[in-house]
Amino acid sequence: MTADSGCYLAVGAALFVLGGIGFVTRRNLILIFLSVELMLHGVSLTLLTFGRMHNNLEGQSFTIFMLTVAACEAALGLSLVLSLYQRTKSLDVDIWSKLSEPDLPKWDKPVQPLESRVVREEHPASPRLTKAGGLPEIDDDFPVELATTTDPRKVLTPSPPDDDY
């Protein structure tokens, strides 16, 4: 209605951006969904403010439809999360990163404490056995370097991360 709508628009933009940060940075499937709901709040506030500026009801009607779609999305998303959880017993979204295209660059840094525990050794001059087959598949979440020595005192196997890191 009047020029005092700017502060409402600013709050809506800030809520949207906060939800976007949560969507990108959280690794828990449920919290990713919650961040999307926070983004929807920001958009609802913006729609309402625009509707009031134009002095009509389209913004409120759109927000009611957004509420409906958000309820549908929450129901479907939570049932998907539950069935994904049943398969892996974990809510970590990185487990499902293999669904992405394999040649895309990875932005996530590798886990530092795990990698520093792996013993790095120079390769011996040349292997005596002929190569057979390709490299084995290595899980990115737990980087395990193939041991290049057979001395048991020099082989360290990294343990999977536990709760205190």
Next chain:
Amino acid sequence: MSDSAVQGMLYGSLAAGAVGMWLATSPRTGALRVLGSFLASAGLIAAVAMFSGPGGDVTNKILFWMFAASALLSGVLMVTSREPVYAALWFALATLGTCGLFMMQAAPFLAAATIIVYAGAIIVTFLFVIMLAQQQGRSFYDYRARTPIMSIVASWLMLAALLWNFQVWQKSAPAPETGPALTAEAAANPFSQPSELNKVDSLRALGLSLFGDYLYAVEIAGTLLLVAGIGAIAIAPRRAEGTI
């Protein structure tokens, strides 16, 4: 204040908010992360304060700042909290703050509906899923944010662009209490003309709009809810025979 001073303060408070957000998402000690959360929300609130505040009397202003501050502070804490249950509860608080702002934007029905749907139904469902799935409490993936710096830089650039646009728009808008804050051609649009049937704050007008202009859309939305309910039941995992 001059325009350049207002803009400088806006960008300064946004920078402080970005630093706070970076502190809050980084793997540091608890006190530093709490400090970062408060710094981030203070920066955001200061950025909002650079705009001309809500019109009306003192009560209006106090209510606006209370609702906006609670929404932004609980939004920041929701994004940075390491406990999923706390994050869900902070989200409920953010919903309450946003609904207060809805109420001040002449949408009391929407405020009530949003509180019922979000704080009443969706949050409870989320909490149930968290209870079902994460009975052991925090796990290691709640401790490490993914690419915090890049996401904060990108999001804050977007926020700065949006706020800059709003400021430019606000300069061209007329002052409060002097008429519609629209450009001339938008005010000449017949949809923007006030009438008895589209008084924004009446529930009767909203009902007429929903079940008059958007009747088919309402029916489709009802069908969508039914389909989503059936789909959720179909997707949700069934328990094996003889287990609880």
